[in-house]
Amino acid sequence: xxxxxxxxxxxxxxxxxxxxxxxxxxxxxxxxxxxxxxxxxxxxxxxxxxxxxxxxxxxxxxxxxxxxxxxxxxxxxxxxxxxxxxxxxxxxxxxxxxxxxxxxxxxxxxxxxxxxxxxx
Amino acid sequence: xxxxxxxxxxxxxxxxxxxxxxxxxxxxxxxxxxxxxxxxxxxxxxxxxxxxxxxxxxxxxxxxxxxxxxxxxxxxxxxxxxxxxxxxxxxxxxxxxxxxxxxxxxxxxxxx
Numbered sequence: 533x534x535x536x537x538x539x540x541x542x543x544x545x546x547x548x549x550x551x552x553x554x555x556x557x558x559x560x561x562x563x564x565x566x567x568x569x570x571x572x573x574x575x576x577x578x579x580x581x582x583x584x585x586x587x588x589x590x591x592x593x594x595x596x597x598x599x600x601x602x603x604x605x606x607x608x609x610x611x612x613x614x615x616x617x618x619x620x621x622x623x624x625x626x627x628x629x630x631x632x633x634x635x636x637x638x639x640x641x642x643x644x645x646x647x648x649x650x651x652x
Numbered sequence: 653x654x655x656x657x658x659x660x661x662x663x664x665x666x667x668x669x670x671x672x673x674x675x676x677x678x679x680x681x682x683x684x685x686x687x688x689x690x691x692x693x694x695x696x697x698x699x700x701x702x703x704x705x706x707x708x709x710x711x712x713x714x715x716x717x718x719x720x721x722x723x724x725x726x727x728x729x730x731x732x733x734x735x736x737x738x739x740x741x742x743x744x745x746x747x748x749x750x751x752x753x754x755x756x757x758x759x760x761x762x763x764x
Binding site: 576577627629640646 | 755
């Protein structure tokens with residue numbers, strides 16, 4: 533149980549285009565999902581917290597107009613990288629917090645497999 | 653702001669050795685601490701989660717300990733195998749329960 537999927541697993545796009553990444557909780561509902569970014573040889577950095585039915589909360593330094601987050605249902609959050617540039621190339625990972633703390637431990641997040649974005 | 657540090661950054665050991673990975677955090681007011689494994693180009697695999705009230709957790713050849721007062725956790729891997737080669741990440745849940753702060757990881761190579 534507690535499986536999170538991401539789509540696509542990798543994407544290559546031209547500079548200036550927009551890319552949408554989906555994060556789905558497959559066997560549980562999640563009111564809260566998180567988006568992380570990981571540059572090579574670096575740690576995961578939290579970009580934003582996505583709450584179903586409300587606006588996302590962005591971490592300091594993350595441009596909300598560039599990284600659009602939509603959490604339209606209890607099982608789906610999307611991250612859209614608008615007007616992508618080469619410096620946006622990174623590994624994007626989402627995680628989901630089960631509704632009511634249905635994980636093994638209250639507040640345990642379950643992670644998706646990640647999406648590798650390469651902007652040419 | 654919580655800062656998580658992992659030492660060493662990289663480690664190479666011959667197969668069969670027991671090894672210890674270290675994680676330290678600056679704010680001891682944590683909720684949980686979790687160890688993950690990440691293979692190159694892949695997502696995260698959860699290894700062990702220790703609640704703040706616990707001192708250790710064990711799973712197979714892995715044992716993780718937590719000392720909140722000193723801001724430290726260790727991951728002990730017994731009888732290492734080449735398949736253990738990966739990056740090991742330590743992550744701390746803040747006292748608010750939701751935010752996760754990650755260390756940069758320890759890159760482990762176990763040679764046959």
